[in-house]
Amino acid sequence: MALPFPYEIKDVTEEEDKVIKKYYKQYTRPFIRIGPHGYILNAGYADHASEIYNFEVRPDDVWVTTFSRSGTTWLQELVWLVANNLDFETATKDSITKRFAYIEYTTLNLEIHGDQELSPNAPRATFEDFRSLPKSPSPRFIKSHLPLSLLPPKLLDTTKVFYIARDPRDVAVSFYFAHKLFRYFDDNVQLKEYWDLFQKDLILHTPIFPHVVEAWEKREHPNLMFLFYEDMQNDLRAVIDKVCKFLNKEYTEEQKQQLVDYLDFKNMKKTPMTDNKKEGEGEVTFFRKGKSGNWVQYFDSEMMREAEEYMEKNLKLTDMRYPVVKK
Known part of the structure; x- marks a missing residue:
């Protein structure tokens, strides 16, 4: 018996939808807010929210869940290699999009592209999703940018789940350039405009703080490993030890x-982490700087003041604190 989807799904206000669609131009139906936190998604997600919520999790699945641009691909590669006996040959040959399914990805695009097949040479964010995964062989490696509350309720009690968080200011900068890379936003959209939308929770998957705090509050669950991007930067070797222990793997x-x-x-920039064959140099690439605290190079004084207020307002609601990156 399928469980009823437990959260209210409602359209954003007409004014909000007008603002959002000034930037996300290819979407036709109103954008939506979900649940008490009002997570922003497109209408295509609502069409399949119950299917994803009722997705059957297997005990040998491995999941990586994050807010976008929080170190997802870096962690995916680490997790996949530890789980797969350090198979560098396959990791170098096959993109992470082939090795990890992006469970909800098609809900972002069904409204734009429908069910039409992509050409074989088109860049892909995933080769598997919630529709094909039930028939996929085990073990399955699955990625999601949805908050834990929108994922199957038995997820943590069934299998191993990773969550990685990153300073929202760095996320905002990285997500801004990703919006241009993936053609969500036109090239002429400025970071200041994007930052205004991000603070007002008018960007896909926002608000970011509840997304992270949901996982933070479950960090003691034996099947959840909560990580910070900044910790991976500070001491990747120590994080590798934690991941090995969590997945019950031993290496020399x-x-x-x-x-x-x-x-x-x-080295990560040189390997086929994504299936985007048009990767280039500059800011608008999948892998950009890979540095925490880099947001200060992009924010002007007004944005820095706003960012300070934004962080203070949201952090006072939680005991979670982002680590300081070692110089």
């Missing part, structure tokens, strides 16, 4: 050092 010191080297940001 030499093997772990090999993994550290492979996951170095410069």
Whole structure:
């Protein structure tokens, strides 16, 4: 018996929809807010919210869940390699989009592209989603940018789940350039405009703080590993040890050092992490800087003041604090 989807789904206000569609131009139906936190998604998600919520989780699944641009791909690669006996050959040959399913991705695009097949050479964010995964062989590696509350309610009690969080100011900058890379936003949209939308929770998947705090509050669950992007930057080797223990895998010191080297940001940029064959140089690329605290290079004085107020207002509602990155 399918469980009823437990949260209210309602259209954003007419004014909000007008503002959102000034930027997200390809969507036709009103954008929606979901649940008490009012997570922003497109109408295509509402069509399949119950299917994703009722998705059957397997005990040998491995999930990576994050707010977008929080170190998702970096963590996916680490998790996949640890779980798959450090199979660097396959990791170098096959993109992460082939090795990890992006469970809700098609709900972002069904409204734009319908069910039409992508050409074989088109860049893909995933080769599997909630529709095909039930028939996929185990073990399945699954990624989601949905908050935990919108994922299957038995997820944590059934399988291993990773969640990674990153300073929202760095997320905002990275997500801004991703919006241009994936053609959500026109090239002429300025960061200041984007930052205004981000603060007002008018960007896909926002608000970011409730998204992160949902996972933070479950960090003691034995099947959840909560990580910070900043900790991976500060001491990747220590994070590798934690992931190995969490997945019940043992490797030699030499093997772990090999993994550290492979996951170095410069090396990651050279391997086919994504199926986007048009990767280039500059800001509008899938892998940009890979540095925490880099947001200060993009914010003017007014944006910095706003960011300080934004962080203070939201952090006072939780005991979670983002780690300081070692210089």
